[in-house]
Amino acid sequence: MNHPAMDLLKIENLEVVYNDVILVLKGLSLRAQQGRITALLGPNGAGKSTTLKAVSGLIRTEDGEITEGAIRYLDQPIHRTLPERIVRLGIFQVMEGRRVFEDLNVEENLRCGGFTRPSSEFPASLERVYAYFPRLQERRKQLAGYLSGGEQQMLAIGRALMAKPKLLLLDEPSLGLAPLLVEEIFTIVQRVNAEEGMTILLVEQNARAALSISHHGYILENGRIVMDGSSTSLLNNPDVQEFYLGLGHGGEKRSYRDVKHYRRRKRWLG
Amino acid sequence: MEYYLQLIVNGLVVGSIYSLVALGFVIIYKATKVVNFAQGEMVMVGAYICFALTVQMGLPFLVSFLMTLIFSVVLGLCIERVILRPLIGEPIISVIMVTVGLSTVLKSLVQLFWGTQIRVFPPVLPSEPIWVAGVPIAPIYIAAFVLSGLLFAVFSIFFKYSRTGIAMRATAMDQQAAQSMGIGVKNIFALSWCIAAVVSSIGGIILGNINGINAQLGHLGLKVFPAVILGGLDSLLGAALGGLIIGVLENVADGFMQQVFSLPGFKEVAAYVVLVIILMIRPYGLFGTREIERV
Ligand SMILES: Nc1ncnc2c1ncn2[C@@H]1O[C@H](COP(=O)(O)OP(=O)(O)O)[C@@H](O)[C@H]1O
Ligand SMILES: [Mg+2]
Numbered sequence: 260m261n262h263p264a265m266d267l268l269k270i271e272n273l274e275v276v277y278n279d280v281i282l283v284l285k286g287l288s289l290r291a292q293q294g295r296i297t298a299l300l301g302p303n304g305a306g307k308s309t310t311l312k313a314v315s316g317l318i319r320t321e322d323g324e325i326t327e328g329a330i331r332y333l334d335q336p337i338h339r340t341l342p343e344r345i346v347r348l349g350i351f352q353v354m355e356g357r358r359v360f361e362d363l364n365v366e367e368n369l370r371c372g373g374f375t376r377p378s379s380e381f382p383a384s385l386e387r388v389y390a391y392f393p394r395l396q397e398r399r400k401q402l403a404g405y406l407s408g409g410e411q412q413m414l415a416i417g418r419a420l421m422a423k424p425k426l427l428l429l430d431e432p433s434l435g436l437a438p439l440l441v442e443e444i445f446t447i448v449q450r451v452n453a454e455e456g457m458t459i460l461l462v463e464q465n466a467r468a469a470l471s472i473s474h475h476g477y478i479l480e481n482g483r484i485v486m487d488g489s490s491t492s493l494l495n496n497p498d499v500q501e502f503y504l505g506l507g508h509g510g511e512k513r514s515y516r517d518v519k520h521y522r523r524r525k526r527w528l529g
Numbered sequence: 530m531e532y533y534l535q536l537i538v539n540g541l542v543v544g545s546i547y548s549l550v551a552l553g554f555v556i557i558y559k560a561t562k563v564v565n566f567a568q569g570e571m572v573m574v575g576a577y578i579c580f581a582l583t584v585q586m587g588l589p590f591l592v593s594f595l596m597t598l599i600f601s602v603v604l605g606l607c608i609e610r611v612i613l614r615p616l617i618g619e620p621i622i623s624v625i626m627v628t629v630g631l632s633t634v635l636k637s638l639v640q641l642f643w644g645t646q647i648r649v650f651p652p653v654l655p656s657e658p659i660w661v662a663g664v665p666i667a668p669i670y671i672a673a674f675v676l677s678g679l680l681f682a683v684f685s686i687f688f689k690y691s692r693t694g695i696a697m698r699a700t701a702m703d704q705q706a707a708q709s710m711g712i713g714v715k716n717i718f719a720l721s722w723c724i725a726a727v728v729s730s731i732g733g734i735i736l737g738n739i740n741g742i743n744a745q746l747g748h749l750g751l752k753v754f755p756a757v758i759l760g761g762l763d764s765l766l767g768a769a770l771g772g773l774i775i776g777v778l779e780n781v782a783d784g785f786m787q788q789v790f791s792l793p794g795f796k797e798v799a800a801y802v803v804l805v806i807i808l809m810i811r812p813y814g815l816f817g818t819r820e821i822e823r824v
Binding site: 315317321342346354367371372378422 | 618692695696698699702703704705706707708709710711712713
């Protein structure tokens, strides 16, 4: 039996507040379909990372709180669950900025990634990660702090694969990387999705790269989803082209917000 | 010559105890970035518990030794759970001040229960010296040195190869990233306090067997600062060598001052003279990490 549209993750009407006062997500709803790559795009400060941290539970470590709405994973509410527990449920966030353990070597970093898995799995998982990222194998004994930015990103993703998550949350894997490396890493993300059937929620500012590998995309501005659709439709959408893909006239990227005549389509999903 | 050899041997033994206490200190610092000013008092408490079990309750030494270790684990857990966990998220300086308070509380409790006079352990090992390279050494000294070395080996292997040990190092570097991979940061903190309490207690018990104990034993904690600053606050190997170096240095310098200038009491300051010199020339210690330059 084939369930094409089963939602692994459902975020409904989510409101997140930092330090009791700063309202960052203002009723955000989105879904990540099983086995698909879902892109979450938007400008700096829109609330993309906050969305991922709400799912993984890590906002708790930053004095963030979910004040409204729900997050469901496999139809179970998880917005009250502790981060350690969430990892064990099969959700793994690769944080923005890679966050490798700089004074640990590559292999030790990967061991941390597999912290929640039985030790007996380690050799096989390691081999699998090295198959995706042969460069990590070459540097397995090197301290992560001495890797290049691209290699650190590979390590960050490799660490996630060690945990064998069902849902992978990727926060701006392209950040600060040269175009060629971005392509290399995105190709691997796509392979992971295809070969492992891993569901991926991909946060990006690089909209073109993200939409080129994702199935569905959401655009987040100022704490709200302002548009969503299949990735192909978004790539062909004139507004997306103008504001996110830099194909517009005038050169400079502008935000939707700056455009008075923009027909803002608010979507309340779920 | 034999005079100095004897001083070096004494220094190595006392130094190995400094190393143990420094090990506890470094583990807490590495995992939680807390400078634990109560480390010396944890040594003292361990020594007194073992004393109470052996002398006052009359249990065999080995039994009270093991029970003291269990007590230390509980003490470590209590300190972490009751005193430090509520402070998570507070500035690190508050936590450090709390450890200063803790050191006073522990010292007062010891004085309350056992008074201030010197207490001695019944001899555990024979006092007949063993001759090593022409120098007579008390068996307890050899036992102390070997035990410290063994503990260091065990913890080095633990941090290098075990998953929990690696997770502890990871947590020390980036708590949030560690949490993102399912590492229970609170458990790691608790574990580091337990280990610190256990190694301190062992140090205290050894010292008690050598010198006897009194309520000033906690001052040993202050000696550990020169050791860890010499070795680097976050390096296990540094703690080991720093402790040994300080132990030898203070004994030899003291002996030299007494012999040549008839100046007693240099022992008490030698370690701090070293401390000042290190801070001037190599503030991150012999083995401590300078920040890695990002490529
Ligand atoms: N820990 C925090 N405490 C307070 N405000 C925060 C915190 N993290 C993020 N913010 C604020 O929330 C908004 C959204 O941030 P973020 O989710 O990181 O955006 P994005 O990932 O889309 O760039 C920003 O205005 C940011 O300043
Ligand atoms: Mg972000």
